[in-house]
Amino acid sequence: MTFKKAAELLAVVIILGIIIFTILNIVNQESIQKYSKTELLLDTVFDITVFTEDEAEGNRLLREAFNEVRALEKTFSRFVSGSEVDEINQNAGEGSVEVRSDMLKVIKSGIYFGEITEGSFDITIAPLMELWGFGTGKQRVPSQEEIEEILPLVDYREIQLDEQRFTVYLPQEEMSLDLGGIAKGYIVDRIVQYLESQNVEIASVNAGGDIRVIGTREDGTPWRIGIRNPRNSNGQDIIAVIPIVDQAVVTSGDYERFFTSDGKRYHHILDPHNGFPAAKVISVTIVAEECITADALSTAVFVLGPRKGMELVESLSGVEGLIIDNQEKLHVSSGLQDIIEIR
Amino acid sequence: MFSRYDFIIWIVIVSLAIGGIYYHQNLVSMGENLVEISVNGQEYEVIPLTDSNGNLRREIEGVNGLTVVEIRDQRVRVISSACPDKLCIHSGWIDRPGQMLVCLPNRVVVKIVSDEQQDIDFFTN
Amino acid sequence: MSGQTTKLVYLALLITFAVVIHTIESFLVIPIPVPGAKLGLANIITLLALMLYGFRSSMVVSVMRTLIGFLIVGNLISFSLSLSGAVFSTAVMGAAFILYKKKWISILTVSVLGAASHNVAQIVIASFVVSQFHLITFYLPILLLLAVPTGVFTGLSAMYLYKVILKNVTVSHSLSEFRKI
Numbered sequence: 001m002t003f004k005k006a007a008e009l010l011a012v013v014i015i016l017g018i019i020i021f022t023i024l025n026i027v028n029q030e031s032i033q034k035y036s037k038t039e040l041l042l043d044t045v046f047d048i049t050v051f052t053e054d055e056a057e058g059n060r061l062l063r064e065a066f067n068e069v070r071a072l073e074k075t076f077s078r079f080v081s082g083s084e085v086d087e088i089n090q091n092a093g094e095g096s097v098e099v100r101s102d103m104l105k106v107i108k109s110g111i112y113f114g115e116i117t118e119g120s121f122d123i124t125i126a127p128l129m130e131l132w133g134f135g136t137g138k139q140r141v142p143s144q145e146e147i148e149e150i151l152p153l154v155d156y157r158e159i160q161l162d163e164q165r166f167t168v169y170l171p172q173e174e175m176s177l178d179l180g181g182i183a184k185g186y187i188v189d190r191i192v193q194y195l196e197s198q199n200v201e202i203a204s205v206n207a208g209g210d211i212r213v214i215g216t217r218e219d220g221t222p223w224r225i226g227i228r229n230p231r232n233s234n235g236q237d238i239i240a241v242i243p244i245v246d247q248a249v250v251t252s253g254d255y256e257r258f259f260t261s262d263g264k265r266y267h268h269i270l271d272p273h274n275g276f277p278a279a280k281v282i283s284v285t286i287v288a289e290e291c292i293t294a295d296a297l298s299t300a301v302f303v304l305g306p307r308k309g310m311e312l313v314e315s316l317s318g319v320e321g322l323i324i325d326n327q328e329k330l331h332v333s334s335g336l337q338d339i340i341e342i343r
Numbered sequence: 344m345f346s347r348y349d350f351i352i353w354i355v356i357v358s359l360a361i362g363g364i365y366y367h368q369n370l371v372s373m374g375e376n377l378v379e380i381s382v383n384g385q386e387y388e389v390i391p392l393t394d395s396n397g398n399l400r401r402e403i404e405g406v407n408g409l410t411v412v413e414i415r416d417q418r419v420r421v422i423s424s425a426c427p428d429k430l431c432i433h434s435g436w437i438d439r440p441g442q443m444l445v446c447l448p449n450r451v452v453v454k455i456v457s458d459e460q461q462d463i464d465f466f467t468n
Numbered sequence: 469m470s471g472q473t474t475k476l477v478y479l480a481l482l483i484t485f486a487v488v489i490h491t492i493e494s495f496l497v498i499p500i501p502v503p504g505a506k507l508g509l510a511n512i513i514t515l516l517a518l519m520l521y522g523f524r525s526s527m528v529v530s531v532m533r534t535l536i537g538f539l540i541v542g543n544l545i546s547f548s549l550s551l552s553g554a555v556f557s558t559a560v561m562g563a564a565f566i567l568y569k570k571k572w573i574s575i576l577t578v579s580v581l582g583a584a585s586h587n588v589a590q591i592v593i594a595s596f597v598v599s600q601f602h603l604i605t606f607y608l609p610i611l612l613l614l615a616v617p618t619g620v621f622t623g624l625s626a627m628y629l630y631k632v633i634l635k636n637v638t639v640s641h642s643l644s645e646f647r648k649i
Contacts, residue, residue, distance in 0.1 A: 013621070038443075038452055039384040045445050045452060137427075209468030219460060226463035241463060251467035285467060348567070349577045356584055356612060363609025 032202075032218065037062045041069050042077070042184055044208030050195060051202035051218055061198060065191050065205075072190060075102055076183035085177055089126070093173030098166055106179055106186050106292075107161060107168055113182070113296040114156035117312065121300035122272040124170070126178035127153045131275075134268045135180075139259040141266060147275035154272050184210045185250065185295025192291070205291075212248035212291040225249045230283035230324055240285075240322060240330070241341040248291035252298040253283040271303045280305030283324040286313070287336065293319065306331050376440055376457045378419050380412065383450040392417050392438075392455065405449030412444075412453055425449050441466065479517065479525055486513035486533035490550070491540055506550060507618055508586035514558050515579055515626040520633065523562040530554040545597055552593040557586035579623025580616055587611035587618075 035058030036049040048065050052058040075084050088097045099107075110123035127150050133139035142150075153175050160169040170176065188205045192212050195203045203214040204223065213223045222243035229239040230253045242249060254267035254277070271278045284302045288294040297319065301309035306325040313321040313333045322340065323331040332340055376392040382405055390399065392414065399414040400422075408425025418438040421431040426448035434444050440457035441464065489510040496507055510533055517526035534554050538547040561582040567573045591611055595604050 034458075037384075038381065038454065040445075040447060040450055040452065043447065045443065045447075204464065206465055209466075211465050211467065213464075217460065217464065223464045224462060226466045228467055238463065238466065249465075249467060253468060256468055345574050345576075346572060348573045352573065352577050353580065353616070356580065357616060360609045360612035360616075363605075363612065366609075 033058065034218070035059060035062055037066065039066055039069075041066075042073050042187065042207060044184070045206075046208070047204075047206040048191065049204045049206075050200050052200065061195060061200065065194060068191060068194055069187055072102065072183075072187045075100060076106070076179050076187070085179055088168050088170060089176035092170035092175045096160065096162065096167040096169035099168055101166065102186075102190075103168070104161070104163065104166055106183055107159065107177070108163075109186070109292055109296070110179065110182050111156050111159060111161070113293075113300060116316075117297075117300035117304065119156065119272055120303040121181065121296050122154055122156050123177055123179055123182060124154050124156050124159065124175055125181075125270060125272055126176040127174055128270055128272070128275055129178055129268070130176075132266070132268075132270065133259075134257060134270075135178075139261075139266070141261050141264075142275075151272075151275050154275075181299045182292055182296050184208070185248070185290070185292035188212050188248065188291040210248070210250050210291055210295055213244060214246060216245050227251060227285050227322060228253070228283075230255050231328060239324070239343055241343065242285065242287060242322065242336065243339055243341075244287060247287055247289060248294045249285060249287050250291065250294035250298045251283060251285040252302045254302075255282070269299060269302050273303075278303040278305070279326060281309070281323055281325045282328070283322075284309065285322040287320040289318045297321070376417075376455055378412075378414060379452075379454045379456050381452045381454075382406070387451075390414060392419070403451055405446065405451045407449045410446050410449050410451040419444065419453055419455065421446065421453065424451070439463075475521060475525075478520065479529060482513050482517050482529050483532045483536070486510045486529055487536045487540070489513065490533050490537040494537075494541055494546065506546075506553065506590070507614075508553060508557065508583050508590075509618070509622060510554070511557060511561070511579065511582050511586060512622045512625045512629070514554070515561060515575075515582065515622060516629050516633075518558075518561055518565055518578075519575070519626065519630050523558075523565070526562065527555070527558050530558045548597065549590050549593055553586040553590040556589035557582040560585035575627055576620055576623040579626065580619030583615035583619035583622060584612055587615050 032051050032053055033055065034049060034051055035055070036047065038045060038047045040046070046069060048062055050058055050061050052061065077083050077085065084097070084099050084103045088099070091097050107123065113121045114123065128147070129135055131142045131146060131150050153172060158171055158175065160171060184207050188207050188210050189212065191205050192203070192214060195214060201215050202218060205212050211225060217223055222245045225242045225244060226238035227240040227242060228251070229237045252269060254269060256268065258265050258267035260266070267277045269278050270276065281302055284298045286294040286298040286301065288297065297313070301312060301321060301323060304312060306323045309323055310321065310331055310333060313319055320333045320335040322333070322336060325331065330342065378390045378392055380387045380389070380401065380403060382403060387403060388401065390401070401412045401414070403410045403412060405425060410424040410431070411422050413420055413422050418436040420436045421434070421444050424431050424446045426446050428448070431444050431446040431451070437444055437455060440455050440459070440461050443452060443454040445452050489512065490506075493506045493509050510530075513533070514526050514530045517529040531551070531554065534547065534550040537550060561578050564573065564578040564581045568575055568578050588608065588611070591604055591607050
């Protein structure tokens, strides 16, 4: 066999190899499948979607992820008796309670977000929420006196945290923690961390609107998040679309939970400073790297209002926001302006 | 070296293959929207949305009682439910993939799903 | 050596090569979700046997190769897929070879037909084995397309080998040439 023929053969082999490789690649890409599961957890609809090649692997990831959610729910829910939150609240004014590192981290972030928002986000808001009846079902408008009596109990700075001994103490008996505005985001982050540790490259976690995604969509384009029109009751009319990659989005709106009394609407986002529902904006959407940040800031910015809220958003790196004020005017942060799609 | 029979055979094989792939992809992407009903995280029933031209009703046994779902003109809504807040009924009609109706107390979730890539992946609350 | 002995030795050699390719092939990934499915590269040797000694010898080579391959790999599913693929593709190539001898089609077409029939037989048997018949509609077109490059590759390889063997009539000489390849 001559050298020329050998070279010819080699060329043919290489070309065919490339063709086969390409075909195998196409087939492999097609074999990435979407596996998704929805469960009712954390008082909301919890939806996890992963993209994997293997069905057994997809189902395993979903199962493990939901087990994790259920375990974390037990720690954080205010209404599950025997949960760590419940224990801290029961022992308020009496003694410190030893907690798991998850709880310590969440309370620490809660205090941090209290600090950077000057108390507009406060994890000790539970007594105030209870006074208005949010969460218990018997909603009513409390009197000014009642509110003034309760307000001193709402102060995140009073929480005593011992990071060496993993203990938490609420110094006043009537104080109590409500981690509802932050725990959901934390749990979403934990699930995302779990999926990332399992080398999942495309996934999404949606805990009733607390959304965080891993990577891009299957086709390589950003995930598209529809922001609901806060003043259209027919549900799923959207006012804007925000594209995200490896980020979290949370929206707080005054339409989520509210009640009407004497013809006036009262919603559940209460201003810890004066004890009444915050009225300057009607919807806040925060985009951040972590869901816990988006979760806490969406509430805080809602309370702070459009001007101070946007200042806060712009001052934080990796955080963007869309604020719809009570005149239904849209305020968009600088990093979102070029990519947001207003409808 | 090659005759016209060669070309015919090769073209037949390749066109069969490409036609088959194209046909199959069409088959998949034609995927219609499905209404997925689940109770307590368990799948209860899956109904194609297009089945609904004749005004379909389903009574779903939830945790507290019955939730009645109506599928009509490619849309879905809850018309009655054994729950105190009736939030699921107030949600009205849904018609796009990704949207859902949730009756939390009765643990019933009605979701529209599709295999196709949607314009919007998620809706915020 | 008499012609008959030469043929026997050559066939034994061909079976050996076929088994080697067959075994190496089982490490290659092929886009069927059934373990044991193969690309059909061992058809190089089947085709070579067909060109050198005709249909019956090539059938012997391909059947022997799957039997010995079964003894080495020892997977029953893989065996049933290999056997069906080998027998069917050898039969098709045998029929196509008649057309080749009449100069109606080229040897590459014989090989592509062999690869296509190998893949078709394999996916049909595979979907019986795992009793999932939607596999056929989904994977058949892909495998059919895959058969073109595979068939060209096996055909070209067999052609080169055939030329090499014809050039080197004595056994010892041809053996050394085999090593060079």
